[in-house]
Amino acid sequence: MSENNANNLAIKVVNLEKSVKTQEGELTILKGIDLEVKQGDSVAIVGPSGSGKSSLLGLLAALDSPTKGEVYLDGQGLSDLNEEQKAAIRKQKVSFIFQSFMLVDTLTALENVMLPAELAGIPNARSKALSMLEKVGLSHRLNHLPKQLSGGEQQRVAIARAFISKPKVLFADEPTGNLDQENGDKIEQMLFELNKQSQTTLVVVTHDLALAEQCRRQLKMEDGHLSEITPAAERIA
Numbered sequence: 014m015s016e017n018n019a020n021n022l023a024i025k026v027v028n029l030e031k032s033v034k035t036q037e038g039e040l041t042i043l044k045g046i047d048l049e050v051k052q053g054d055s056v057a058i059v060g061p062s063g064s065g066k067s068s069l070l071g072l073l074a075a076l077d078s079p080t081k082g083e084v085y086l087d088g089q090g091l092s093d094l095n096e097e098q099k100a101a102i103r104k105q106k107v108s109f110i111f112q113s114f115m116l117v118d119t120l121t122a123l124e125n126v127m128l129p130a131e132l133a134g135i136p137n138a139r140s141k142a143l144s145m146l147e148k149v150g151l152s153h154r155l156n157h158l159p160k161q162l163s164g165g166e167q168q169r170v171a172i173a174r175a176f177i178s179k180p181k182v183l184f185a186d187e188p189t190g191n192l193d194q195e196n197g198d199k200i201e202q203m204l205f206e207l208n209k210q211s212q213t214t215l216v217v218v219t220h221d222l223a224l225a226e227q228c229r230r231q232l233k234m235e236d237g238h239l240s241e242i243t244p245a246a247e248r249i250a
């Protein structure tokens with residue numbers, strides 16, 4: 014598959030496989046996965062626990078390497094890159110949101126949001142962080158540490174942090190998993206507003222079917238196989 018073919022896609026995956034060695038022998042976690050995701054699209058990955066969803070996310074985000082096959086991120090094939098180059102691609106092109114928020118405990122809300130922009134050498138990190146925190150309704154919590162914020166507020170900081178570097182792709186692993194219904198709904202709304210505003214591609218792993226249905230496409234992982242479950246009429250963008 015030529016790189017050109019993958020150029021106008023945020024993600025292209027060709028015949029991806031991942032096996033790991035276990036005490037019982039080799040275990041194939043992901044099997045023959047093909048996927049194309051257009052820039053700006055939103056995709057949910059649902060499926061039972063242990064089916065391979067988080068493992069796939071790790072490969073798509075260049076955090077792990079496949080046993081076979083290729084991942085193209087924004088047109089760039091990942092298999093020929095060394096670890097340093099992969100880290101650079103991650104810094105430039107992807108962001109993450111996790112169920113457990115993963116904020117730096119010792120940094121304030123503002124400092125947490127500024128951090129990736131500073132690491133990526135983006136100018137005016139402070140004013141951009143202030144603007145992102147305003148967008149997620151946290152201008153009154155700038156100097157609070159994570160432990161001084163509610164779960165919903167912490168996840169809003171994580172969202173502001175994830176969008177500040179204008180990533181091509183935002184990977185969210187159970188982003189509403191630790192939140193009550195009301196906060197979960199707010200987080201969902203923010204994710205989709207920012208997805209539309211910034212044309213950031215959204216890939217969400219979730220058990221929350223309401224969140225999955227808000228994504229334009231729904232994919233199902235079952236025992237390492239990925240299949241499309243988006244109703245046919247909605248697949249054409």
Ligand SMILES: Nc1ncnc2c1ncn2[C@@H]1O[C@H](COP(=O)(O)OP(=O)(O)OP(=O)(O)O)[C@@H](O)[C@H]1O
Pocket residue numbers: 033034035040042060061062063064065066067068069234
């Ligand atoms: N490094 C590893 N070594 C051994 N087994 C692994 C490794 N990584 C993942 N697995 C196994 O691969 C399978 C898929 O794991 P994965 O975390 O991707 O599933 P998941 O669908 O994200 O599950 P959950 O919804 O519970 O988070 C599981 O059976 C897991 O135990």
